[in-house]
Amino acid sequence: MxxxxxxxxxxxxxxxxxxxxxxxxxxxxxxxxxxxxxxxxxxxxxxxxxxxxxxxxxxxxxxxxxxxxxxxxxxxxxxxxxxxxxxxxxxxxxxxxxxxxxxxxxxxxxxxxxxxxxxxxxxxxxxxxxxxxxxxxxxxxxxxxxxxxxxxxxxxxxxxxxxxxxxxxxxxxxxxxxxxxxxxxxxxxxxxxxxxxxxxxxxxxxxxxxxxxxxxxxxxxxxxxxxxxxxxxxxxxxxxxxxxxxxxxxxxxxxxxxxxxxxxxxxxxxxxNLCPAIVNMPTLTDTVMVHQRIHLEQVANVLNLPIDEVRLLNPQYKKDIIPGDIKPYALCLPLNSINAFIAKFNEVVSYKADELINNRRGEIEIIQAAATITPGGSGRVTYHKVKSGQTLSDVADKYGVSLKKLKKWNNIKGSKIVIGQKLKIIK
Incomplete structure (x- = not known):
């Protein structure tokens, strides 16, 4: 009591x-x-x-x-x-x-x-x-x-x-x-x-x-x-x-x-004499967890969805950015777009990444990167564009970094990368 x-x-x-x-x-x-x-x-x-x-x-x-x-x-x-x-x-x-x-x-x-x-x-x-x-x-x-x-x-x-x-x-x-x-x-x-x-x-x-x-x-x-x-x-x-x-x-x-x-x-x-208006809203939706930082415009363009619809389904992302590199966040999409998003995820991440994601992060990303470098490093962040035939090991060897760190910097769980994908390198 x-x-x-x-x-x-x-x-x-x-x-x-x-x-x-x-x-x-x-x-x-x-x-x-x-x-x-x-x-x-x-x-x-x-x-x-x-x-x-x-x-x-x-x-x-x-x-x-x-x-x-x-x-x-x-x-x-x-x-x-x-x-x-x-x-x-x-x-x-x-x-x-x-x-x-x-x-x-x-x-x-x-x-x-x-x-x-x-x-x-x-x-x-x-x-x-x-x-x-x-x-x-x-x-x-x-x-x-x-x-x-x-x-x-x-x-x-x-x-x-x-x-x-x-x-x-x-x-x-x-x-x-x-x-x-x-x-x-x-x-x-x-x-x-x-x-x-x-x-x-x-x-x-x-x-x-x-x-x-x-x-x-x-x-x-x-x-x-x-x-x-x-x-x-x-x-x-x-x-x-x-x-x-x-x-x-x-x-x-x-x-x-x-x-x-x-x-x-x-x-x-x-x-x-009032009846419901017909509004342009998908009645069937589902969610998928996102583990990387992506922009809603990347999702809309790769999946060929109206950006206004993607925003309407995900209004909690005030700047259209899902900070999935910090922790997993839910992305709501029309039900018939969920499988396409999963299949094209790497393409979504790569689409206009420099314009929509990388350049927006600025000093915050450099500060975060500096905290993860090995002693004696400069903390300089560069990006490598994946070419045909390249593997993660190839990229790690090219820049003289460990494969483990390369995967950590880019939130990559497995080993799959795609042509045109931007990989972050901290030197």
Whole structure:
């Protein structure tokens, strides 16, 4: 019991230090139940939400506008409150989905004002939601939490907020690292759909262990446990979202209603004449581990894949470089390209290596190389282009170095090299 209290205290401190906090505005509103809540005229859309939807439409989706073929109607369906309430009650959800004027306002934001963005998100959800459901299910979490990514990122893997939150689940750097994500100049696993979803699931699970209420979990995901705890104290210790609602940051007041609206809007999209857009995404993919430093452009050109597609499948590599010479990293590709990548790996490594890889490493590579040379060496790095008939032993003899070191410098496990391959030599 003491361990659980200590864990919760430490977790609250760590999460609070990595979340974006909003100032709580004191209000003298009386507590109301979800169904009695009077529409708050000061209610605002959560920070970045509106811009996120518009950014998606204007940038990464619009580039594929020619592939979209959605035959939905622009006719807006008028829905009475009684129907909204009935539909919400019939949704197969574990989490509470109450109806009130604020929820209605956000449903109409999705189904009327932002209906075309919703169609794009419906199309992208066919790719991402199976992954989300698999991870949420494995962690015994409600599957409807997948709609949290709709609010956070509009299913844009590479979006970064003004406050530095990144990826599908908009994790801050501190939160990401707390849940084991690698974040540096080349790799940001907050942008990885798989890694980020696993981290977000653990984060949500820990928040539920603290609050035991999903609405409070959703709210704390937005503004941080510190603000939730402050609102609970101002509400006289009540641990109910609708009871602490007047004491939450103004932005967070809209967070649970907009989450409910996202669940409703995508679940009942067809009833609002909305249909999934056709997006240019490979539905079947697989991963292969890479043990050498390569550039995504090398992969795209040798395998004859669009570079945008390779980037879309591997958004965690911020500069298009996979630093596989440091440790193995996963490369995601369309399923039908995996065998070709394995068969042509040496060709991939050699393709424009000087331009895309070797010249980019500069002083860092020289410093690393100097640390591996024998005493008395100059640390000078040169490259040898493999000619027809040459073997690794031939190259080692030519430069007066050991075969073992030559293989180590170039991350070669066996003895196979190909014509045109660039081999690093340290003298």
């Amino acid at each position: 003491r361990f659980q209290i200590l864990f919760s205290t430490v977790l609250l401190f760590l999460i609070s230090s990595t979340c974006v906090h909003s100032q709580v505005k004191s209000n003298a509103h009386k507590d109301k139940s979800a169904n009695e809540l009077v529409f708050d005229s000061t209610l605002t859309v959560p920070l970045e939400f509106d811009n996120t939807l518009d950014y998606m439409l204007q940038s990464w989706v619009i580039q594929r506008a020619s592939t979209l073929n959605c035959n939905s109607s622009d006719n807006v369906v008028a829905v009475p409150d009684s129907v909204y309430k009935l539909r919400l009650s019939k949704m197969p959800c574990l989490m509470e989905m109450p109806y009130n004027p604020n929820v209605r306002s956000f449903i109409e934001l999705y189904t009327v004002r932002k209906r075309h963005q919703v169609e794009y998100m419906l199309g992208m959800s066919n790719y991402y939601f199976p992954l989300f459901e698999q991870v949420l299910g494995a962690n015994n979490l409600p599957l409807e939490l997948k709609y949290l990514s709709i609010i956070e990122s509009a299913l844009n893997t590479t979006i970064v907020s003004r406050m530095g939150a990144a990826g599908l689940w908009q994790l801050m750097i501190g939160t990401g690292r707390m849940y084991g994500l690698e974040i540096n100049s080349l790799v940001d696993e907050r942008l990885s759909p798989v890694k980020a979803t696993n981290a977000a699931a653990k984060f949500l699970k820990d928040l539920y262990a603290i609050y035991g209420d999903w609405n409070l979990v959703i709210a704390s995901y937005n503004c941080g446990p510190g603000n939730i705890n402050k609102a609970i104290r101002r509400a006289g210790g009540k641990r109910d979202y609708w009871a602490i609602y007047p004491y939450l940051p103004r932005e967070t007041r809209g967070y649970v209603p907009i989450f409910i609206a996202a669940n409703y809007s995508l679940h009942y999209a067809s009833q609002h």
